[in-house]
Amino acid sequence: MFDTVLVANRGEIAVRVIRTLRTMGVRSVAVFSDADADARHVREADTAVRIGPPPAAESYLSVERLLEAAARTGAQAVHPGYGFLAENARFARACEEAGLVFIGPPADAIALMGDKIRAKETVRAAGVPVVPGSSGSGLTDAQLAEAAREIGTPVLLKPSAGGGGKGMRLVRDAAALADEIAAARREARASFGDDTLLVERWVDRPRHIEIQVLADGHGNVVHLGERECSLQRRHQKIIEEAPSVLLDEATRASMGEAAVQAARSCGYRGAGTVEFIVPGGDPSSYYFMEMNTRLQVEHPVTEFVTGLDLVEWQLRVAAGEPLGFGQQDVTLTGHAVEARICAEDPARGFLPSGGTVLLLREPQGEGVRTDSGLSEGTEVGSLYDPMLSKVIAYGPDRETALRRLRAALAETVTLGVPTNAGFLRRLLAHPAVVAGELDTGLVERVVDDLVSPDVPDEVYEAAAAVRLDALRPRAEGWVDPFSVPSGWRLGGRPKPAAFALRVPGLDPVTHACAGDARVAPGRVDVTLDGVRHSFHRAADWLGRDGDAWQVRDHDPVAASLGRAAHAGADSLTAPMPGTVTVVKVAVGDEVAAGQSLLVVEAMKMEHVVSAPHAGTVTELDVTPGATVAMDQVLAVIAPTEEADG
Structure with missing residues (x-):
């Protein structure tokens, strides 16, 4: 076994690998960019090496700097985690x-x-x-479009070199093929340095099921059962479970054997995953999609039901050990479900978010595990992947696992950074999910039922209570009643103090405390209409049951001045913190309603900003490469008289 292993990654997967290295008595080396100098994985490793500035291309994606770090620390092996260089053949060869x-x-x-x-x-x-689709590599845009027409829409555009849903485009209208191919190439080039695309038939209401395989260097290959990964947004998984309720034993054995053959066909070694697309109505008709030649984000659910530590077996196989078991020794016991906590806003189309973690509470306990790279004070920016942590629950059956995971998500607190934790808790309670009636389009169909633009009254009540408490005098002894914000006045009826409050993206609200409240550090309890509501709090953030709200003080004068600055025009703002990658217009240009004007990229996701109406570009405040904050003004479109009328 190795003495020292360098972990060529960051965040929760780096912490996860370091945990197993410590258990095995192997010294761990972390690497970090300047953005991660105080990150959790850096603090938990035995030693750590700076490898460059924040951009991944100059740090985590730099083969030369990673190899230099390994040499400086005496590492004998490198664990790539997932993402970054985990599936980069050049990096694997360079290590060798x-x-x-x-x-x-x-x-x-x-x-x-x-x-x-x-x-x-x-x-x-x-x-x-x-899956039926195009054949041959290096197809031109015209050839891709022709292949798509031959297959018949809907079709799926996929980067040949990619994974994780990056650059994938579902095209239902043949007229949109040119734009979608261009966008898919752009994302693929940015994410993988290769814009080669293929096109495949879209399987309607498909289920995404993958098989975990393990192979050693002695000719042994086994599969560890399946994971159901059908709950996705933007073709990226957010909930995974093992085993799948769809498969019977015969289909499980058949798919497992197909995965083993796929692994053998490429001379595989180590832990890998073979992904299949499965028609929900006919699970025996499954199709190979791709093989992920690395550890998967969702590997903990397999660890729970098999009792195996997959990172440990990665190390043992890499050190030359044979698998200590055969296919007949693999059994699946109980059920496990994983939820990915991401910095994103489900109410805004799952757009990436960001911020500083002000208060952190991560669940643990019987049947519950949290894999996380977070700590209080962590800065979540737009440079890296939006996934922050994973919460995994295990039980003797699926019902118990789902119940435990919903409870664990209710305990999850990440104030300061908007996340999807509350949304995932509600998704796991949706009747279709509870019944196991899943497909890859389910999340998009039900998302509007699981998010709400309205803020509960008790949130404003709690925010007002915090502000009222801050105004109370702290001196002991006699207190001048006029200095107490109770609404007391001489000879008159008390009038409660009211506060102008605003949740970003919503209209301001004036709220006065109407019930009892108890304010303490990190917590506030309010009783409204006889019901007690408890919140975690930090700065101007309030959180409950996985949901969180930022409630700011509203300054009507400043808001009025801001509106006046763009009077008679419509301003386009950044939908998420990120980087402007494409600017297609200039000041003075005439634009049509719906015309694509700019592209903002964050956390490996592109978002097109379009004109809300026909008009003239009167202001353009960004250039390609500019870093922008959420809701920052990007451009102003003065409407034409016809559009204005």
């Missing part, structure tokens, strides 16, 4: 050439399975069914 063990599959297997086009051809030859 530097005398380091890459804790993952051989570079040739990464290269083969990382090219979705070659991967499909390889596994098809091994007898594994694949």
Whole structure:
């Protein structure tokens, strides 16, 4: 076994790998960019090395700096985690050439399975069914569009070199193919440095089921059962579970064997995942989608139901050990479900968010595990992936696991950074989810029922109570009644103090405390209409049951001046904190309603900002490469007389 392992990643996966290294008695080396100098993974490792400035291209994606860090610390092996360089064949080869063990599959297997086009051809030859789609690599835009028309819409555009849903585009209208191909290429180039695309038939209401495999260097390959990953947004998973309620034992065995054959076809070694698309109405008709040649985000659910530590087995296989068990020894016991906590706003189309973690509470306990890279004070910016942590629950059956996970999400507090925790708790209680009637489009169909633009009255009540408490005199002894914000006045009826409050994105509200309140550090309890409501609090944030609200003081004068600055025009604001990557207009340009004007990218996601109406660009406050904050004004479009009327 190795003495020292460098973890070439950040965040929750780095913390997760370090945990197993510590258990095995292996020294861990963390790496960090300037943005992560005080990050949790840095503090928990045995030693840490700075590898560059915040941009990933100059730090976590720099092969040379990672190898230098390994050499400086005497590391014998490198664990890539997932994301960044985890599926980069060049990095795997560079590790080998530097005398380091890459804790993952051989570079040739990464290269083969990382090219979705070659991967499909390889596994098809091994007898594994694949999704119908385009053939050949390096197709032009015109060839992709022609292949899509031959298949028939709807179709799915996919980057050949990618994963994690980045650059994927579902196209239902053939007229939109040109724009969607261009956007998919742009995202693929930005995320993977390769804009090669393929096109596949879209399976309506599909289920996404993947098989975990383990292979050693002695010819042994086993599968560890399946994970159901059908609950997704933007083609990215947010809830995963093991096992799937869809599969019977015969289908599980068949898909497992297909996954084993896929792994053998590329000479695989280590932990990997074979992903299948499955028609919900006919689970026996499954199709190979791709193979992820790394550890998966959702690996904890497999660990719960098999009792295996997958990171430990990655290390053992990389050190040359054979698997200590065969397929007949693998059993699945109980049920596990995982929820990904992401810095995003489900009410705004799951757009990325950001901020500073002011108060953090992460659940633990019987059957509950939290994998996290967070700590109080963590800055969540737009440079890296929006996933912050994972909450996993296990039980003897699915009902128990779901119940435990909903309770754990209610205990999750991440004040200062908007997250999806409350949304996930409600999603897990949706009748279709409880019944196991899942498909990859379910989240998009039900999202409007699970989010609300309205803020509960008790939130404003709690915010007003905090402000009222701050005004109370703290001196002991006699207190001048006129100095107490109780509304008391000589000879008159008390008038409660009222506060102008505003939740970003919503109209201001004037609220006076109408009930009893108890304010304490980090907490506020209010009783409204006989019901007690308890909130976590930090600065101007309030949180409850996984949800959180930022409630600011409202200054009507400042707001009025802000509106006056753009009187007679409509301002376009940044939908999320990020970087402007494309600017398609200039001041003075005439634009049509719905015309694409700018592209903002954050956390590996693109968002197109379009003209709300026909008009003239009178202001343009950004250039390509500019960093912008959420709601920052990007441009102003003065409406034409016709549009204005």
